[in-house]
Amino acid sequence: MSGGDYGNNSAVLVDLVRCMGCRACQVACKAWNDNPGEITACLGCYDNPPDYSADTWSLIQFSEVEDNNKLHWIFPKRQCMHCLHPACVSACPVQALHKLDSGPVVYDAGKCIGCRYCMVACPFSVPRIDFGEFLPEITKCTFCADRQSEGMEPACVKACPTDALVFGKRDELIAEAKARIAKRPDKYVNHIYGEHEAGGTSWMYLAPVAFDKIIPVKGVEAGFPMLGPEPAPQVSETVAIYGTPSALAIVGGTLAGIYWITKRRMEQMGKKGGK
Amino acid sequence: MTTTTKKTSTPPIFYVLAALSLLGVVVGIYRLATGLAYTTNLSNGVPWGIWIAFDFFAVPLSAGAFTLAATLHIFNRHKYHGVAHLALLAGWLGYLMVVLVLVLDINRWDQFWSVLLPWNWNLHSFMFEVALSITLYFGVMMLELVPVVFGRKNWLAVQTVERLTPLIAGVGVLLSTVHQSSIGAIFLILGHRLDPLWWSPIIPLHFFTSALFSGLSVAILLALLTWRAMRQPAPMSLLTSIAKVSGIIMIIYLVLKIGDLLLAGDLGLAFGGSGAVSLLFWLEIVLIAVAMGIYLSGAREKENNLLIGSICTLVALMINRWTIAWFAFKPTTGYTYSPHWMEIAIIVAAFAGGILFYSLGVRNLPVLREGLAEEVQH
Numbered sequence: 001m002s003g004g005d006y007g008n009n010s011a012v013l014v015d016l017v018r019c020m021g022c023r024a025c026q027v028a029c030k031a032w033n034d035n036p037g038e039i040t041a042c043l044g045c046y047d048n049p050p051d052y053s054a055d056t057w058s059l060i061q062f063s064e065v066e067d068n069n070k071l072h073w074i075f076p077k078r079q080c081m082h083c084l085h086p087a088c089v090s091a092c093p094v095q096a097l098h099k100l101d102s103g104p105v106v107y108d109a110g111k112c113i114g115c116r117y118c119m120v121a122c123p124f125s126v127p128r129i130d131f132g133e134f135l136p137e138i139t140k141c142t143f144c145a146d147r148q149s150e151g152m153e154p155a156c157v158k159a160c161p162t163d164a165l166v167f168g169k170r171d172e173l174i175a176e177a178k179a180r181i182a183k184r185p186d187k188y189v190n191h192i193y194g195e196h197e198a199g200g201t202s203w204m205y206l207a208p209v210a211f212d213k214i215i216p217v218k219g220v221e222a223g224f225p226m227l228g229p230e231p232a233p234q235v236s237e238t239v240a241i242y243g244t245p246s247a248l249a250i251v252g253g254t255l256a257g258i259y260w261i262t263k264r265r266m267e268q269m270g271k272k273g274g275k
Numbered sequence: 276m277t278t279t280t281k282k283t284s285t286p287p288i289f290y291v292l293a294a295l296s297l298l299g300v301v302v303g304i305y306r307l308a309t310g311l312a313y314t315t316n317l318s319n320g321v322p323w324g325i326w327i328a329f330d331f332f333a334v335p336l337s338a339g340a341f342t343l344a345a346t347l348h349i350f351n352r353h354k355y356h357g358v359a360h361l362a363l364l365a366g367w368l369g370y371l372m373v374v375l376v377l378v379l380d381i382n383r384w385d386q387f388w389s390v391l392l393p394w395n396w397n398l399h400s401f402m403f404e405v406a407l408s409i410t411l412y413f414g415v416m417m418l419e420l421v422p423v424v425f426g427r428k429n430w431l432a433v434q435t436v437e438r439l440t441p442l443i444a445g446v447g448v449l450l451s452t453v454h455q456s457s458i459g460a461i462f463l464i465l466g467h468r469l470d471p472l473w474w475s476p477i478i479p480l481h482f483f484t485s486a487l488f489s490g491l492s493v494a495i496l497l498a499l500l501t502w503r504a505m506r507q508p509a510p511m512s513l514l515t516s517i518a519k520v521s522g523i524i525m526i527i528y529l530v531l532k533i534g535d536l537l538l539a540g541d542l543g544l545a546f547g548g549s550g551a552v553s554l555l556f557w558l559e560i561v562l563i564a565v566a567m568g569i570y571l572s573g574a575r576e577k578e579n580n581l582l583i584g585s586i587c588t589l590v591a592l593m594i595n596r597w598t599i600a601w602f603a604f605k606p607t608t609g610y611t612y613s614p615h616w617m618e619i620a621i622i623v624a625a626f627a628g629g630i631l632f633y634s635l636g637v638r639n640l641p642v643l644r645e646g647l648a649e650e651v652q653h
Contacts, residue, residue, distance in 0.1 A: 110386075128319045218609070237399045251452045
């Protein structure tokens, strides 16, 4: 895992105080990526579809939070967080997932064997497949890597009418987020979600209430799991880098030694027996 | 190949096993031709089901092949070769079933070869280590089987393989060490999914040590059942020695497991902290304690006791691996999972097919039969 300076990575700041839940981002994502709409049933709330899917990579959720005797209607936008140390990339056996230097975590279907390790490894439960398909690909938000390479901002950011989504360099956006919190401490909790979580993410959030209180109305995974600052793959990669070679060396050396000793002993016993 | 054995009538259980295997083949083809949604109850919130749980169980179940190969060729204890050959045949069939079930499980099975291309290798991924190491070991086992299957032929190829046996066995032991522990290491990155009663930074060691004692127990069980089926007394002096080693490794396993919980201050999880699933933790510990009691005392001298001990060990292993891969493995909120009948049919077929081909192998491979006959005279 390279230490790396991620300040120059492209990033998005999602301001949940500014978002009005119009879902233009959700629609723009579908339009740009040519993803069809889904046939869903009414869930008794505004959430639709109820969760990410192979066809829905960006999703607005609706959350009602009572905080300090005040009701907040919060619309967390969910998509791939494009972690600085992505668990999916670390987990993938065949490098079908990789992180571009500019930030986006992208997928190469031509390498993928479909083990679905990325799906269980992601702390945000992001990667999806269409189980009904013959040989389904892993799908998830691409951070519009194709648009970014042409100097454009992601489709969802482009579509946002209230500037709740802002695209830029990661350290500039962190500075911007801190400035907003400092200016209106009554409106924002003092926490930039994604600045440190799981080692930091490219998508970061500001909210009017504590993030662990933002729970979707429908019983789906909360978008803001409480994660420590250590990168999600840290333990695993440390063991892979140091554990595997040392285990090989120790076991290999021990086996060779035992083989040599027992073989010699057998030969000596053979000589004794043969006289 | 001509069999010198007298023709015995085929017992009806063979037909049952064959029918179950055949059902598995049909379901398997249907799965490959359609998709996971038609044959499994997997979902985006539960991407791993009982097929991968089967793999996590069947790989250590087949570990007898490498532990006895090491006994034979590394520790140079050649009197074990009859038992070792049984374990090798069973182990190879076990890995064959793992590979077949794995191919059904992965959703881009047409690209399985992708993991063999060096420029695709991700050295950070334990899934990579497991996939490559199992594939290579599968080939190594086939080399190890050459003398067993073709031992009577005087071909140059057979002689070459026989001469290289210690080296081949050594490579097999190394590869097994890697993937038996790496299967545990797959869970290192899944701390948010796996219950903390089972998750540990040393989970690879838990998996490796339990594979060792389980593999040895499988060898004991196979030997007892096979010799019994041939109506001959089992070579008890060999089996009790294997049991003793297995029992000692169980002590190491329990010390690693419980010591680890104590050091992490997580032992409370076993007393209600993890909820109902902690019953499975205790069930495993109790079964291993029973097996250990038999293996490390005079009780091991009796055939039936060894039988009980080895069965307890295998049930304990199954509970451990299935708990880690299934019962203590959290789905994404809002999703649930219970296996589709076709998922179960595949697992049943894998066991049925394995047992069927094992029995056929023991009946029809002359080298195996000679090995068994010799050993009884010890």
